Amino acid sequence: MNTKYASDKSHGIIIRTYSKDxxxxxLCLFSIAKYCRGFKEIVVVCPESSAEAIRSVVSIYPNVSLMLCQNYQNDMIGQQITKLNSHKYLTSDFIYHVDSDCYFSKNYTPDCNFENGLLKLYHREYEFFYKSGIRMPWQSITSRFLGQQVDFEFMSLFPLVYPRDLYIDLEKWFSEFHNLSYEAIENMVDAPWAFSEFNLMGAFSYYKALIDKPYHLHLNWRDFEPDKYLIQTCQDGATDRAISETEMEEITSLLGFTKSDM
Incomplete structure (x- = not known):
């Protein structure tokens, strides 16, 4: 395992989406085309049931590939299972996760996520959120799936980036520890939101990595204010995913282009 950035390493972006998005x-793909450089591949993944709607968007961008995953009864869990399997959709050494409601607002390259040759990943103590009166359901959920107490929130900043080795090692560990495959997660949870793939990956990186072979350089954003390259919308989990004219004007203005540019 080698998480050090080098010019011979490859980098890919994955977006797991569905028809309503x-x-x-x-907008997301347009922002990537405008601001992102240095990526070997950009892959959009959607369920088979969303293929028609998503293919019509992806076809606009010649450097973007569409891949299909199975349909899930609970696609909130399904999209997380897809992300855990990202290494099966991309060939890159480093995989960058962007949601379809996230838009790049300034120039971004793989170098932005590395420091002293290591891939950065930010976290913050759950105590910080509790003291601030912020409801954070992920601690007990992630602790359950990791099999130990987890003290930090790792779903902190898009794009979230992981080395390819982490996906391979985590899948092997998950199978051995739970004696189940990822597909079983859908039946392990008692609510659609009762899982967090990014927290599981971040916690695995923090707690399970070998000292001499880290997956990430872990930084507490209490001490290291991260640079922000994206604007994220729909953070309240809204089910209405349509973009109003007002929202479109606000987003495109923030991103430095207009709807007519697209």
Whole structure:
């Protein structure tokens, strides 16, 4: 395992989406085309049931590939299972996760996520959120799936980036520890939101990595204010994914282009 950035390493972006986010996906891909450089591949993954709507968007961008995953009864869990399997959709050494409601607002390259040759990942103590009166359900959920107490929130900043080795090692560990595959997660949870793939990956990186072979350089954003390259919308988990004219004007203005540019 080697998490050090070098010019011979490859970098890829993955976006797991579905039909209701087609309009937002278009904005996301346009922002990637405008601001992102240095990526070997950009892959959009959606369930088979969303293929028609998503293919019409992806076809606009010649450097973007569409891949299909199975349909899930609970696609909130399904999209997380897809992300845990990202290494099966991309060939890159480092995999960058962007949601379709996230839009790049300034220039971004793989170098932005590395420091002293190591891939950065930010976290913060759960105590910080509790003292601030912020409801954070992920601690007990992640502790359950990791099999130990987890003290930090790792779902902190898009794009979230992980080395390819982490996906391979985590899948092996998960199978051995739970005696189940990822597909079983859908039946292990008692609510659609009762899992957090990014927290599981971050916690695995923090707690399970070998000292001499880290997956990430872990930084507490209490001490290291991270640079922000994206604007994230729909953070309240809204089910209405349509973009109003007002929201479209606000987003495109923040991103430095207009709807007519697209």
């Amino acid at each position: 087609a309009e937002r996906l278009n």
